[in-house]
Amino acid sequence: MDFSRVELSDEDRRFRDDVQALLRGLVTEEVKRRDRETGDNFDEGVHLALGEAGYLEREWKSEADGGFSRVRRRIWEQEKRRFHVPWVTWGTTSMVARSVDKFATPEVRDEVLPRVFSGHVRMCLGYTEPEGGSDIATCKTRAVREADGSSWIINGAKMFTTGAHNCQYVFLITNTDPSAPKHQSLTMFLVPLDTPGIEIQGIRTVDGDRTNIVYYSDVRVDDRYRLGEVNGGWTVLREPLNAEHGAVAAAEDGLADVSIMMHQAGFMADALDRAAGRAGASGPGGRRLLDDQSVAYRLGRSAARMEAALSAPSIFGRVAIAQTMRDISPDLMDILGAASALPLGTDGAADDGGAEYVYRFAPLVGIYGGTLEVFRNMIAQYALGLGKPKYAASQ
Known part of the structure; x- marks a missing residue:
């Protein structure tokens, strides 16, 4: 096993110092106290400041597209942890943004991604159901296409939709063909959370965090918010699900986390x-x-x-x-x-x-x-x- 240390360049050390100075000013004791009280693992002021400073976009993008170098990405991740930056909602947002970038229409990508990078749009995961357990492919939340094909009516409920009360969209798995095999009956939507018929109820977990149960009652969603093909949702879901599971290949340079968590x-x-x-x-x-x-x-x-x-x-x-x-x-x-x-x-x-x-x-x-x-x-x-x-x- 190679335990060699990475030697930072002068530019990388300045980057580290700048990150530390920024986070020291943003993640105050008041921010930490408020986060403990709410259990949100999110602070809008901190999040918007990181977006304005360009850190969200640079974290999300590859180095070739203007994002962090591998060394700076590692510095950034380590410093975020050291300063206890409330991070969960950005974690779900960045995962969903990959699927939006890959499967959404150009119109929806342009609506969502720039505001993701500024911090004004956050996205959560609508997977687990009250009686579904860990097998999300047994989804019972129904999406029925209207006769003219322009929109869908969604009914159902999702458990453990962490961050929904601080988000603008939910990455929602639905069943669009109950007669089909379970992995061939799923369709993914990016649902605006201000749509009529959506009710968010908070739940506090034993460790003090807040998550949510979200009810969908005759929620009308425009077809343009569908991600991927009808009944092809498992393909859309697979990449962010693998990322959440931690079932991803290790980075060759050794600068990534050894595992998730x-x-x-x-x-x-x-x-x-x-x-x-x-x-x-x-x-x-x-x-x-x-x-x-x-x-x-x-x-x-x-x-x-x-x-x-x-x-x-x-x-x-x-x-x-x-x-x-x-x-x-x-x-x-x-x-x-x-x-x-x-x-x-x-x-x-x-x-x-x-x-x-x-x-x-x-x-x-x-x-x-x-x-x-x-x-x-x-x-x-x-x-x-x-x-x-x-x-x-x-x-």
């Missing part, structure tokens, strides 16, 4: 560092928690598991990170004692709520974009060649 893994690394710092500090009698060999063993085991998870590539890393967060966060809380149950910002919290937050956050990391069980089946079937799982009772 590295942003979430950063919270785990911070919590472990805080726990180790607390365990290494002398108590009132001069004794350290670390002097207890069982504590030293458990901390070491947690650190080793975390490093292994951070080193696992592609979809394997996604599973390893989520499972490791679930496994080591209770250990860290147990080591730190009862005060570790106090959340971030609470007086007396053992580690300023680090381990407690990871403990609440970990189950959701194993659900986002599909459950760990789904990804383990994908690994077994496609990476290990074990075939499709059989759930029927044996005879």
